[in-house]
Amino acid sequence: MKVDVAVVGGGALGLSIAYNVAKRGLKTMVFEANYLGFGSTGRDIGLVRERVVDDVAKLALMGLKMHDKLPDKLGVNTLFRRSGCLIVALEEEEAKALEEKYKAYKRMGVQCDPLRLEEVKKRFPYVNVERLKACYYDKREGLVHPLALLWAYFEAFKKVGGALRKQAKVKSLKVEGGSFRVATDAETVEARKVVIAAGVYSSELAKQVGLTVPVEPLAREALVTEPMKPFLGPVIERPSNGFLLGQTMRGEFIGTIGSLGRSYDLSLSSYSFLKEFSRQAVEIVPALSGLKILRQWTWICDTTPDGKPLIGETSVNGLYLACGCHDYGLSIIPAIGELLGRLIVGGEVDPLIKPFSPARF
Numbered sequence: 001m002k003v004d005v006a007v008v009g010g011g012a013l014g015l016s017i018a019y020n021v022a023k024r025g026l027k028t029m030v031f032e033a034n035y036l037g038f039g040s041t042g043r044d045i046g047l048v049r050e051r052v053v054d055d056v057a058k059l060a061l062m063g064l065k066m067h068d069k070l071p072d073k074l075g076v077n078t079l080f081r082r083s084g085c086l087i088v089a090l091e092e093e094e095a096k097a098l099e100e101k102y103k104a105y106k107r108m109g110v111q112c113d114p115l116r117l118e119e120v121k122k123r124f125p126y127v128n129v130e131r132l133k134a135c136y137y138d139k140r141e142g143l144v145h146p147l148a149l150l151w152a153y154f155e156a157f158k159k160v161g162g163a164l165r166k167q168a169k170v171k172s173l174k175v176e177g178g179s180f181r182v183a184t185d186a187e188t189v190e191a192r193k194v195v196i197a198a199g200v201y202s203s204e205l206a207k208q209v210g211l212t213v214p215v216e217p218l219a220r221e222a223l224v225t226e227p228m229k230p231f232l233g234p235v236i237e238r239p240s241n242g243f244l245l246g247q248t249m250r251g252e253f254i255g256t257i258g259s260l261g262r263s264y265d266l267s268l269s270s271y272s273f274l275k276e277f278s279r280q281a282v283e284i285v286p287a288l289s290g291l292k293i294l295r296q297w298t299w300i301c302d303t304t305p306d307g308k309p310l311i312g313e314t315s316v317n318g319l320y321l322a323c324g325c326h327d328y329g330l331s332i333i334p335a336i337g338e339l340l341g342r343l344i345v346g347g348e349v350d351p352l353i354k355p356f357s358p359a360r361f
């Protein structure tokens with residue numbers, strides 16, 4: 001079997017790229033080692049941020065605007081809403097650090113403003129302002145259902161003729177006579193171009209064609225509670241310890257805090273996470289007291305040394321990387337799909353993705 005483009009990884013990023021390539025007329029096949037959404041995409045919180053590092057913010061801004069239109073464009077509701085995000089500090093030191101950070105965000109065009117605590121109390125009466133030292137509000141940020149986003153890209157990909165191989169781990173990747181041999185246990189496919197969008201496992205594959213890709217794991221835990229009648233408008237974030245709390249449209253609360261460090265071990269789910277997250281959530285939103293937790297899990301973010309993603313063609317002609325999305329992938333995935341799609345099909349390197357070229361390492 002021969003294809004124009006093989007995409008390794010059936011997460012939201014791989015499918016977004018695959019859709020954007022296939023819709024431009026190239027024969028495209030996605031290989032997913034497990035099932036769609038097995039990776040980070042199926043296990044995250046869903047916050048779509050604009051507050052990200054340096055030039056990633058421009059991609060995130062493009063991504064945010066695209067999220068508004070994706071349901072119409074792809075024909076599936078991604079359950080995205082501009083919920084906004086309340087960014088809180090519970091200690092004086094944190095408040096000072098936030099102030100500095102937000103001056104920098106302001107310079108980057110991010111619309112995040114301080115909110116006086118009386119104002120927080122009036123607008124978000126369920127927030128325990130007694131515990132807050134400072135609060136900022138970014139009204140442009142939003143919450144998406146990550147699996148709905150993934151499904152939307154998959155449905156659109158199928159409509160433009162894309163093919164998917166599930167339970168198809170790419171075990172071998174070789175360059176032969178100017179094209180690639182992409183091999184799973186079941187078959188070997190010849191591809192003119194290959195995109196590695198395998199999250200934290202991208203470096204394993206790249207190594208097979210002689211590339212060193214500096215993607216490091218950062219294991220994080222998350223949980224979901226039983227549903228409650230929706231009342232939490234914005235997502236609440238405490239940047240000093242990675243605390244995030246959002247409420248889905250179905251009423252469940254979903255959240256995360258801290259990290260488990262540089263590990264690939266998915267069996268690390270801990271009681272201390274449950275305890276610490278719950279304590280913090282009830283401290284900030286007392287109405288959550290007594291709520292039952294349904295499930296907790298661990299997954300791995302793919303991080304890079306400079307905090308920015310790897311997007312673009314590698315030194316191996318025809319081989320592209322799309323990984324290193326840290327904990328902000330959902331914000332930039334629509335933009336990466338569009339811009340990398342254009343690069344793969346037409347050779348055009350958009351200035352927005354230029355800073356993230358794999359050649360910088």
Ligand SMILES: Cc1cc2nc3c(=O)[nH]c(=O)nc-3n(C[C@H](O)[C@H](O)[C@H](O)COP(=O)(O)OP(=O)(O)OC[C@H]3O[C@@H](n4cnc5c(N)ncnc54)[C@H](O)[C@@H]3O)c2cc1C
Nearest residue numbers: 009011012013033039040041044046047170199328329330
């Ligand atoms: C706890 C947690 C909370 C998060 N919260 C947020 C958030 O609120 N907002 C946000 O923007 N981001 C968040 N993130 C990060 C976000 O989930 C990721 O940035 C995003 O999902 C990355 O998508 P992806 O498609 O690159 O990776 P993945 O979804 O991991 O997809 C990669 C896929 O590649 C497959 N694969 C791997 N190796 C192979 C192979 N050899 N052959 C075939 N397939 C292979 C895997 O099975 C996987 O399905 C969070 C992450 C975690 C862990």
